[in-house]
Amino acid sequence: MLAASSMAPVFADAEEQFLTTHPCVTAVSFSYGSSATLGAQIVNGSPADVFVSASETTMSTVSDSGRTVNTTLFARNSGEIMVNATSRFADTVASLASLSKSSNSGIKVGLCVTTAPCGVLTDSILEKFGSERRALADTESPSVEDLVSKIEMGELDAGIVYHSDCVNAQKNRRTLCVSIPADMNSTNSYYVAALNTRNVTQQFVDFVSSPVFTTSLQSKYGFLAP
Amino acid sequence: MSISLTGSVGRGDFERSFDFTIADGEVLAITGPNGSGKSTVIHTIAGLIPLRSGHVESDGAMWDAPDSKVWVAPENRTCAVVFQDLRLFPHMNVISNVAYGLRARGVNKDKAIERSQNSLTHVGLTSFEKRLPSDLSGGERQRVALARALVMEPRVLLLDEPLSAVDSASRSALRELLPEVLGSFAGATILVTHDLGDVETMATAYLSLN
Amino acid sequence: MKSQRVSPALKIIAFIAAIFIALPLLSIFVRVPWSDLGDMLSQKSTRDALLISLQTSIIAAVISGLFGVPLAWLLSRSESRGLSALRVICITPMVLPPVVGGIALLTAFGRQGIVGQYLYDWFNISLPFTRTAVVMAQVFVAMPFLVLAVEAAFRQSDRGLEDAARTMGASPSRVFFTIATPAARPAIIAGLALAWARSLGEFGASITFAGSFPGRTQTLPMAVYELVSVDYRLSLVLSLVLIFISVAVLAAMRDRWMAGR
Numbered sequence: 001m002l003a004a005s006s007m008a009p010v011f012a013d014a015e016e017q018f019l020t021t022h023p024c025v026t027a028v029s030f031s032y033g034s035s036a037t038l039g040a041q042i043v044n045g046s047p048a049d050v051f052v053s054a055s056e057t058t059m060s061t062v063s064d065s066g067r068t069v070n071t072t073l074f075a076r077n078s079g080e081i082m083v084n085a086t087s088r089f090a091d092t093v094a095s096l097a098s099l100s101k102s103s104n105s106g107i108k109v110g111l112c113v114t115t116a117p118c119g120v121l122t123d124s125i126l127e128k129f130g131s132e133r134r135a136l137a138d139t140e141s142p143s144v145e146d147l148v149s150k151i152e153m154g155e156l157d158a159g160i161v162y163h164s165d166c167v168n169a170q171k172n173r174r175t176l177c178v179s180i181p182a183d184m185n186s187t188n189s190y191y192v193a194a195l196n197t198r199n200v201t202q203q204f205v206d207f208v209s210s211p212v213f214t215t216s217l218q219s220k221y222g223f224l225a226p
Numbered sequence: 227m228s229i230s231l232t233g234s235v236g237r238g239d240f241e242r243s244f245d246f247t248i249a250d251g252e253v254l255a256i257t258g259p260n261g262s263g264k265s266t267v268i269h270t271i272a273g274l275i276p277l278r279s280g281h282v283e284s285d286g287a288m289w290d291a292p293d294s295k296v297w298v299a300p301e302n303r304t305c306a307v308v309f310q311d312l313r314l315f316p317h318m319n320v321i322s323n324v325a326y327g328l329r330a331r332g333v334n335k336d337k338a339i340e341r342s343q344n345s346l347t348h349v350g351l352t353s354f355e356k357r358l359p360s361d362l363s364g365g366e367r368q369r370v371a372l373a374r375a376l377v378m379e380p381r382v383l384l385l386d387e388p389l390s391a392v393d394s395a396s397r398s399a400l401r402e403l404l405p406e407v408l409g410s411f412a413g414a415t416i417l418v419t420h421d422l423g424d425v426e427t428m429a430t431a432y433l434s435l436n
Numbered sequence: 437m438k439s440q441r442v443s444p445a446l447k448i449i450a451f452i453a454a455i456f457i458a459l460p461l462l463s464i465f466v467r468v469p470w471s472d473l474g475d476m477l478s479q480k481s482t483r484d485a486l487l488i489s490l491q492t493s494i495i496a497a498v499i500s501g502l503f504g505v506p507l508a509w510l511l512s513r514s515e516s517r518g519l520s521a522l523r524v525i526c527i528t529p530m531v532l533p534p535v536v537g538g539i540a541l542l543t544a545f546g547r548q549g550i551v552g553q554y555l556y557d558w559f560n561i562s563l564p565f566t567r568t569a570v571v572m573a574q575v576f577v578a579m580p581f582l583v584l585a586v587e588a589a590f591r592q593s594d595r596g597l598e599d600a601a602r603t604m605g606a607s608p609s610r611v612f613f614t615i616a617t618p619a620a621r622p623a624i625i626a627g628l629a630l631a632w633a634r635s636l637g638e639f640g641a642s643i644t645f646a647g648s649f650p651g652r653t654q655t656l657p658m659a660v661y662e663l664v665s666v667d668y669r670l671s672l673v674l675s676l677v678l679i680f681i682s683v684a685v686l687a688a689m690r691d692r693w694m695a696g697r
Binding site: 037039113156 | 547560662664
Binding site for chain 3: 309315
């Protein structure tokens with residue numbers, strides 16, 4: 001299964017549940033990354049069974065190339081500011097405005113790269129806010145996973161990640177979440193696609209699109225309803 | 227000014243012992259078959275090979291005394307060497323080669339060039355300044371090496387088989403030049419050679435290593 | 437004629453090896469969108485990445501030379517066992533996966549790093565995600581190439597000349613600058629070229645330690661990586677630029693990159 005990095009914490013927990021309820025499946029292997037990168041791999045012939053994408057555009061591209069059997073929208077996500085708890089800027093980051101160098105000189109901020117789904121989300125937030133990447137970011141991460149880990153490590157003070165990432169990371173107490181007002185926030189859509197007609201493939205797709213799963217996504221992991 | 231060398235170098239098969247003193251104006255010829263350690267004397271006095279025991283003394287000052295842990299580095303000794311393989315610096319022209327020692331000791335560029343030109347004239351080479359060592363004949367290279375050593379006005383001149391790197395044609399010319407040069411040299415000279423004829427014409431004393 | 441001395445079987449094997457290397461490189465030539473080349477090369481993101489790559493790699497090569505040549509000298513002139521250990525350490529980045537190098541740099545110089553934390557707490561210097569970090573990553577991976585090439589040349593150099601210089605009054609450092617370094621010049625130039633080429637191609641350590649931001653720290657290899665899944669044709673163009681520069685450097689060096697020649 002190839003999945004967008006923002007789904008990593010979810011499937012880490014869900015794997016056991018899936019294997020228990022589907023005894024004829026012996027193992028599931030997951031590979032996470034930026035949806036765009038994974039999509040390109042699939043178009044180029046990667047032998048995966050299932051694709052979970054955080055981007056509608058990427059899913060369309062894969063679908064147009066003929067690799068998908070069916071696609072289903074099963075969740076959405078919104079943006080949030082994640083701050084490293086021990087950073088010297090932890091108390092002063094209260095809004096998007098405080099991410100800019102002019103408000104807080106010396107602050108190190110990371111954003112998802114434009115071509116990743118969380119980057120598309122970020123760009124739409126920045127557009128509503130009226131700021132440019134240049135004024136905020138010191139580095140761009142190819143995937144939200146990478147960005148989250150840099151903020152947790154303390155090499156970056158803050159960044160714009162998914163709401164779900166923030167919810168999950170808070171458990172470690174190394175990061176804080178600062179919400180983005182609804183009028184500036186944006187959402188992205190998660191799709192699951194079967195890449196072949198095997199039984200196990202469809203079983204997994206059904207599992208992901210089941211109400212039980214999608215509800216738990218919202219209650220436990222901070223995703224939004226599809 | 228006197229140089230005295232007493233002691234032994236190397237260990238086991240290579241051990242050699244020496245004991246001699248030489249004063250200003252003297253030319254000490256050291257003879258002996260190949261492998262007898264003639265070159266070792268020169269290298270030891272110049273500071274390229276340390277003694278195992280004994281001392282190298284110049285005018286009362288110790289240059290090498292292993293028992294008292296005294297060691298003067300080669301660049302701080304007042305001797306000049308003309309090596310058997312000449313060792314002209316291949317990437318520098320003739321005048322730079324000759325002036326090298328003066329520049330290393332802090333003489334300013336113009337003065338160094340002037341003195342080097344005089345030294346080259348003294349050994350019979352004029353208008354050779356800009357040439358590279360690779361463009362010279364064996365005899366000409368030998369003269370450059372000699373000029374390079376003499377220009378520094380050393381207290382001790384060490385010549386290691388000065389005529390061996392030269393073709394027979396040029397050898398006779400050099401055979402005439404050498405005694406002249408040594409005659410006007412004020413310091414002490416050690417001449418390593420296997421040619422007894424040279425010993426006769428130039429030496430004031432000789433040491434035979436067998 | 438010499439070629440007749442190679443048996444047909446060996447020739448076939450050699451040919452297969454050569455094709456295996458040449459084919460992927462030539463394929464890029466074939467697939468590059470030649471008609472759009474001009475437009476793509478003049479795009480701001482391309483120009484930025486190229487400029488950053490050139491600037492950082494040249495600085496990295498120069499730094500590698502300034503520090504690597506003395507290091508090579510030290511390693512070539514000392515017999516002690518401690519220095520043999522030092523040589524192994526200094527060469528290690530050559531065989532290390534670059535991303536590991538990046539992690540190592542972060543561990544040392546990151547804001548929580550062993551040295552980096554003091555730089556940040558006392559001097560407010562934060563090295564990661566800066567262009568300085570790009571240069572540091574490049575020097576880390578490239579300097580060993582230079583040290584290796586130059587040390588070999590120093591080892592082979594004529595000690596007799598150095599001895600002669602010392603008898604003429606030259607201190608060890610004068611010998612280094614006036615005799616040893618000129619003699620090793622071909623190897624130093626080869627080392628600089630190698631260090632530059634390696635710096636230009638650096639990706640793993642740089643992206644880990646310096647991150648990537650267009651116009652600031654995004655080098656050409658990083659741009660290629662990000663474009664592969666998004667604008668494949670542009671990634672081909674940038675790849676072509678990198679291949680072209682690398683081939684040009686190697687062609688200029690011809691055989692001289694083997695140490696000591």
